[in-house]
Amino acid sequence: MTIELRTPITDDAIRSLKVGDTVLLSGVVVTARDAAHKWLADAFIHPLQPPSPQEQATLKELKAVLDRGVIFHCGPVVTGLDTRQYRIVAAGPTTSMREEPYQADVIRLFNLKGVIGKGGMGQKTLDALHASPAVYFHAIGGAAAVIAQTVTEVLRVHLLELGVPEAMWVIHVERLPVVVTMDSHKRSLHDQVRAQSRRALDRLLK
Amino acid sequence: MMDLKEAICELIRLTSTDLPAGVEKRLREAANREEPGSAARLAMDTILANVDMARKNSTPICQDTGTPIFFVHYPSGMDTGALTAQIRSAVELATQRSTLRPNAVHSLTGKNSGNNLGNDTFPTIHYTAIKEDTLTIDLMLKGGGCENVGAQYSLPDTSLDAARDLDGVRKAVLDAVHRAQGDGCAPGFLGVAIGGDRDTAYAASKEVLLRDLDGRNPDETLNQLESRLTQDANEMGIGPMGFGGKTTVLGTRITCLYRLPASYFVTISYMCWAYRRRKMTLTAGQVTYE
Numbered sequence: 001m002t003i004e005l006r007t008p009i010t011d012d013a014i015r016s017l018k019v020g021d022t023v024l025l026s027g028v029v030v031t032a033r034d035a036a037h038k039w040l041a042d043a044f045i046h047p048l049q050p051p052s053p054q055e056q057a058t059l060k061e062l063k064a065v066l067d068r069g070v071i072f073h074c075g076p077v078v079t080g081l082d083t084r085q086y087r088i089v090a091a092g093p094t095t096s097m098r099e100e101p102y103q104a105d106v107i108r109l110f111n112l113k114g115v116i117g118k119g120g121m122g123q124k125t126l127d128a129l130h131a132s133p134a135v136y137f138h139a140i141g142g143a144a145a146v147i148a149q150t151v152t153e154v155l156r157v158h159l160l161e162l163g164v165p166e167a168m169w170v171i172h173v174e175r176l177p178v179v180v181t182m183d184s185h186k187r188s189l190h191d192q193v194r195a196q197s198r199r200a201l202d203r204l205l206k
Numbered sequence: 207m208m209d210l211k212e213a214i215c216e217l218i219r220l221t222s223t224d225l226p227a228g229v230e231k232r233l234r235e236a237a238n239r240e241e242p243g244s245a246a247r248l249a250m251d252t253i254l255a256n257v258d259m260a261r262k263n264s265t266p267i268c269q270d271t272g273t274p275i276f277f278v279h280y281p282s283g284m285d286t287g288a289l290t291a292q293i294r295s296a297v298e299l300a301t302q303r304s305t306l307r308p309n310a311v312h313s314l315t316g317k318n319s320g321n322n323l324g325n326d327t328f329p330t331i332h333y334t335a336i337k338e339d340t341l342t343i344d345l346m347l348k349g350g351g352c353e354n355v356g357a358q359y360s361l362p363d364t365s366l367d368a369a370r371d372l373d374g375v376r377k378a379v380l381d382a383v384h385r386a387q388g389d390g391c392a393p394g395f396l397g398v399a400i401g402g403d404r405d406t407a408y409a410a411s412k413e414v415l416l417r418d419l420d421g422r423n424p425d426e427t428l429n430q431l432e433s434r435l436t437q438d439a440n441e442m443g444i445g446p447m448g449f450g451g452k453t454t455v456l457g458t459r460i461t462c463l464y465r466l467p468a469s470y471f472v473t474i475s476y477m478c479w480a481y482r483r484r485k486m487t488l489t490a491g492q493v494t495y496e
């Protein structure tokens with residue numbers, strides 16, 4: 001049965017999720033990929049110099065929407081850049097593993113309850129999901145048009161100077177289809193599938 | 207030379223937004239094999255809804271519109287410099303129209319060029335001169351997620367017990383599929399090149415993906431290996447998106463290159479389910495698409 005969830009998400013709702021659950025997710029989510037994660041790490045997590053007033057202002061706005069919220073590894077295609085009447089026309093997930101060095105810290109920085117992406121993440125993130133608690137939602141890779149259609153509103157954009165895919169788009173989604181592949185109980189569907197397919201591979205290589 | 211900018215821009219639009227019918231048919235068959243209510247089925251149903259919607263709205267099938275790779279067969283004597291300029295301006299125009307996402311990033315500064323142009327190598331264009339008086343341009347959009355799981359093996363590979371023979375090839379390819387898990391947006395297609403050197407082999411492993419999906423490999427041994435690889439890969443149960451399931455690979459294509467006596471490479475290009483490729487033909491001033 002498919003579960004309906006809305007941000008901000010409660011800890012109880014998160015703990016009740018387990019790997020393999022299919023979920024329709026609604027509410028505010030924020031896109032963030034490589035450059036955004038690196039910026040968060042450089043400016044706030046391991047800063048070499050104090051963040052600028054502008055960076056602090058951005059962080060404050062992000063915190064307001066990301067407390068018990070969800071981050072989305074996604075580099076969308078957006079129209080209306082010249083008029084600022086932004087419309088997301090394609091918004092599939094990107095490979096999450098690239099954010100593994102940063103993700104645990106970013107989950108703590110914002111008190112995230114979910115990370116949407118594809119491909120799953122590593123042990124450090126799995127531990128952070130357990131501690132938070134939070135879950136990893138696997139979106140359907142490449143399903144950019146279907147996901148774009150669940151975006152009902154573009155609320156804001158931060159860091160547009162990084163380019164359209166790398167900017168942080170604050171969007172409202174309705175019933176975005178995802179699968180829980182890492183839960184808050186330290187279980188990973190990716191580890192399970194990897195182990196089971198490894199046994200099959202060993203048989204096939206004989 | 208005729209101005210082909212708009213015609214090539216239309217080729218890009220078709221490729222990015224309208225998945226070839228043969229690919230869609232295989233996706234539909236794969237969806238029906240998965241258990242209703244399972245994560246794998248949700249993935250396949252979402253993919254199919256997505257293919258439909260992208261075509262209807264003329265929007266990109268996937269937000270990663272990838273590296274545009276053009277394979278051009280041109281009547282010998284044609285000015286390829288002028289054609290390159292037209293292809294590049296068509297790519298720029300398609301980016302302005304949001305058919306392509308700005309995807310060309312400077313490797314040192316990390317800056318996105320904003321128009322999908324970068325040096326002479328982005329987009330990729332391969333030229334072959336032909337005798338006929340027909341220009342054909344095949345376009346493939348190769349996404350980053352699936353490009354990252356491509357792999358090259360140098361046989362013999364003792365860790366896989368893979369020797370320099372077709373069973374060694376089979377072992378290398380299956381290892382690559384296992385390593386990829388769902389990360390190349392499974393279910394996908396495998397383009398395999400046996401032999402060559404490191405760079406010709408990667409190019410060939412992509413070009414072989416242009417071959418007709420339902421056609422047979424002219425070499426019967428390779429034809430059998432193609433079917434066997436698809437079947438073996440699916441036995442691993444990695445499934446759509448790596449959620450676990452019946453279909454991981456929808457088809458395999460193999461090509462064979464000459465090699466040095468000292469080298470035996472097996473090169474695998476993984477193509478995600480969003481197998482975007484289209485062909486444009488120009489004969490007697492008439493442009494057609496397939």
Ligand code: SF4
Pocket residue numbers: 092093094141142143268269270271272348349350351352353389390391478479480
């Ligand atoms: S691997 Fe293919 S379907 Fe997946 S995100 Fe990349 S281009 Fe899209």
